[in-house]
Amino acid sequence: MSTTTKPVEAKKFLPKRSSIHRPSSDASRFHMSKDAVDRSVEDVARMTDLQCVKHLANVRWGSFKVVGCPHCNAFDEHYWSAKELRWKCRGCGKRFSVTSNTVFAYRRLPLQKLLAALHLWASGAAGQPALELRRMLNLGGYNTAFTLVSKLREGLLRGFHTGLVSGVVEMDGAHASGRRASEKRGRPQVFRVNDPDEAQKDALLTSSARSKKRREEKAAAIAAGGVVHEHGVVHPAARRIAFTLRRRSGAKGKGALVTRVGVGLAETPDVAQALVDAYVAKPESILSTDAGTAFTKVGKEFQLHMTVNHSETLVGPNGAHVNNSEGFSARQDRSEKGIYLNIEPKYLMDYVVETAFREDHRRLPPGRQADRALHFALNIGRSHYWTNFTHGKHRDYEILRPANKPAAPSGPKKGKSPVAAENGRPPR
Numbered sequence: 001m002s003t004t005t006k007p008v009e010a011k012k013f014l015p016k017r018s019s020i021h022r023p024s025s026d027a028s029r030f031h032m033s034k035d036a037v038d039r040s041v042e043d044v045a046r047m048t049d050l051q052c053v054k055h056l057a058n059v060r061w062g063s064f065k066v067v068g069c070p071h072c073n074a075f076d077e078h079y080w081s082a083k084e085l086r087w088k089c090r091g092c093g094k095r096f097s098v099t100s101n102t103v104f105a106y107r108r109l110p111l112q113k114l115l116a117a118l119h120l121w122a123s124g125a126a127g128q129p130a131l132e133l134r135r136m137l138n139l140g141g142y143n144t145a146f147t148l149v150s151k152l153r154e155g156l157l158r159g160f161h162t163g164l165v166s167g168v169v170e171m172d173g174a175h176a177s178g179r180r181a182s183e184k185r186g187r188p189q190v191f192r193v194n195d196p197d198e199a200q201k202d203a204l205l206t207s208s209a210r211s212k213k214r215r216e217e218k219a220a221a222i223a224a225g226g227v228v229h230e231h232g233v234v235h236p237a238a239r240r241i242a243f244t245l246r247r248r249s250g251a252k253g254k255g256a257l258v259t260r261v262g263v264g265l266a267e268t269p270d271v272a273q274a275l276v277d278a279y280v281a282k283p284e285s286i287l288s289t290d291a292g293t294a295f296t297k298v299g300k301e302f303q304l305h306m307t308v309n310h311s312e313t314l315v316g317p318n319g320a321h322v323n324n325s326e327g328f329s330a331r332q333d334r335s336e337k338g339i340y341l342n343i344e345p346k347y348l349m350d351y352v353v354e355t356a357f358r359e360d361h362r363r364l365p366p367g368r369q370a371d372r373a374l375h376f377a378l379n380i381g382r383s384h385y386w387t388n389f390t391h392g393k394h395r396d397y398e399i400l401r402p403a404n405k406p407a408a409p410s411g412p413k414k415g416k417s418p419v420a421a422e423n424g425r426p427p428r
């Protein structure tokens with residue numbers, strides 16, 4: 001018996017091209033364009049020492065000819081020594097290099113490696129792990145890479161992240177830090193009813209039975225290592241809330257312009273108040289938040305306080321939404337869960353400022369982003385946080401709103417065996 005069936009026409013079953021083609025967004029148009037790239041790591045690696053110094057001088061002072069003496073602050077055409085690659089001040093007579101009195105003072109890293117590291121750092125969308133930097137550039141040790149990017153973050157924290165915002169300002173808080181894995185291991189640490197079935201059962205309880213249930217849940221959360229905050233909120237001990245304040249650009253499809261951030265222990269009115277006082281010109285601004293109770297009181301100080309109830313809609317009437325803030329939180333989440341993996345709460349503020357910088361410079365090619373970050377790192381003076389880090393001198397506080405909190409130096413003790421129990425963590 002012969003089979004003479006017609007061959008099936010494959011074409012018929014292919015989806016139409018147009019149905020799988022997504023329309024390009026503003027972001028994708030930028031990233032696919034020529035404007036999204038400017039220079040490469042290779043370009044930087046090929047630079048001579050003199051070219052590096054000229055580049056850094058232009059980033060630091062805006063000029064290679066007229067530079068500022070870091071000893072006496074005199075701007076002048078100081079005496080340049082091509083042999084030493086340093087200047088001698090016309091005023092005080094002291095010598096200085098392009099990294100004198102900056103976070104990179106006393107560096108041992110060649111300038112080419114420093115610039116290459118910066119370029120790679122700026123090329124990441126949500127961050128760049130120090131471990132990867134070390135592997136890509138064969139930096140001496142992990143600490144070299146870690147302190148380098150940490151100093152860059154310090155530049156952003158003390159240089160970029162300053163000044164008031166005004167206009168339509170969105171504010172929101174998002175959970176950050178505190179390992180989720182421990183919550184999953186049968187230890188509920190967030191005291192809240194999320195499950196609809198549970199909520200229904202909860203609604204049928206008498207009020208005394210409900211409060212008894214709440215007390216028990218709370219006790220279980222505390223027993224699992226949770227910390228009680230204002231209004232009885234229980235969070236894991238390492239949990240923090242990362243707040244954002246974002247000023248909308250006002251132009252359709254252009255998102256937010258300026259971002260300010262802060263870290264608090266819980267989403268409470270005093271944290272919101274402290275942040276608004278620090279970063280917003282209230283009388284000329286409009287606040288847009290979700291219906292969270294933390295924003296009610298501070299909202300009264302604005303011209304207008306728009307709120308959106310997220311259980312009903314994402315955008316309220318008259319443009320009440322926090323979608324730009326949510327955008328920030330999404331990038332911060334990727335940064336924490338996909339890149340840095342385990343951010344120590346003590347340094348969380350440094351990392352959220354980095355995310356704020358990346359958000360605000362998202363439409364710049366990596367070279368210009370790197371130069372912007374470098375400009376701050378070269379203009380805030382010496383490092384306050386990372387000098388002598390490798391010799392055990394660590395920042396002994398956590399940057400928090402409304403007030404900083406003392407924090408013990410972390411990590412394994414010097415000269416001890418790095419077994420889990422010695423790291424202050426329970427063995428798995």
Ligand SMILES: [Zn+2]
Binds near residue numbers: 071072073092093094
């Ligand atoms: Zn001088």
